[in-house]
Amino acid sequence: MKxxxxxxxxxxxxxxxxxxxxxxPAPTPGMDFLTIKNTSESTAKLIRNGCYDCHSNESKYPWYSNVQPIAWFLKDHIDEGRKELNFSTFATYEPKRQAHKLFEAVEMIEKGEMPLDSYIIAHPEAKFTEAQKQEIVQYLKSVEKEIRMMNDLPAETSKK
Ligand code: HEC
Structure with a gap:
């Protein structure tokens, strides 16, 4: 045993x-979702608190990111999260992809799949109330709609 x-x-x-x-990666404010969309301070704060550690190039690394194997777990979420959706480089996406990502984001929030549960445990500020969820969802939907209108893209429906 010993x-x-x-x-x-x-x-x-x-x-x-x-x-x-x-x-x-180096900051790119000209391509950042919240910056280019001029998101209101209150909604921007929610999205920053809930999504930006994994879905942007502005990840903040807590003290336990110095402790293995926790750090690998965390890094994997950041790498995978950025691959799926990186708000810091949002402007580089084709309009169709932009609209699709916002559509997916709304689905994820509504289903309670994002932010990830493991993240919420360590980040109480990412545990949204129903009203806060609605604020984010309504906002993302409005931006999605605007992108579709400006680019003549049809609305999307859930495949699931
Ligand atoms: C702890 C890190 C983390 C946080 C915080 C987080 N995500 Fe994610 N997200 C991931 C990872 C990892 C994936 C890819 C694997 C998966 O789908 O579970 C992902 C996938 C996604 C996808 C693609 C889903 C699909 O349909 O394949 C969307 C959209 C998304 N996240 C949106 C969000 C939004 C919006 C927030 C904030 C409300 C958020 N995420 C918060 C880690 C995170």
Whole structure:
């Protein structure tokens, strides 16, 4: 038993030598969703609190991002999240993709799938009230509608 504990301890110490890369890509305010859409301060704050750590290049890294293996878990969410939707480079998306991503975002929030549960545990400010959810959803829907109108794109319906 003692031997197992020692091995475990050594392993935990060992993985600490493999920190994650915490360098965010350079800021690009001209391409950032909240900036280009001139989002109101209150809605912008909610989206920042709830989504920007994983879906932007402005991720904030908490102290436990220095602790493995938690840091790998966190980094994986950031990498995957940015791949799916990066608000910091939103302006580079084709209009059709922009509208589609906002459509998906609304679905995710309404179903309670985003923000991720594991994130909410550590970030109480991302646990939205029903009114806050509605504020974000209504806003994202209005931007989606505007993009579709300006680009002559048809409305989308849920596949599920
Ligand atoms: C802790 C990190 C994290 C937070 C916070 C977070 N997401 Fe995500 N999000 C992910 C990851 C990881 C994926 C890709 C894997 C998946 O779909 O679960 C994803 C996927 C998505 C997708 C694509 C879903 C699809 O249909 O494939 C959308 C849209 C999305 N997130 C929107 C949001 C919005 C909006 C918020 C804020 C309300 C948010 N996310 C908060 C990590 C996060």
């Amino acid at each position: 031997k197992v504990l020692v091995i475990l301890l050594v392993a935990i110490v060992f993985v600490q030598f493999f920190p994650i890369d915490k360098n965010n």
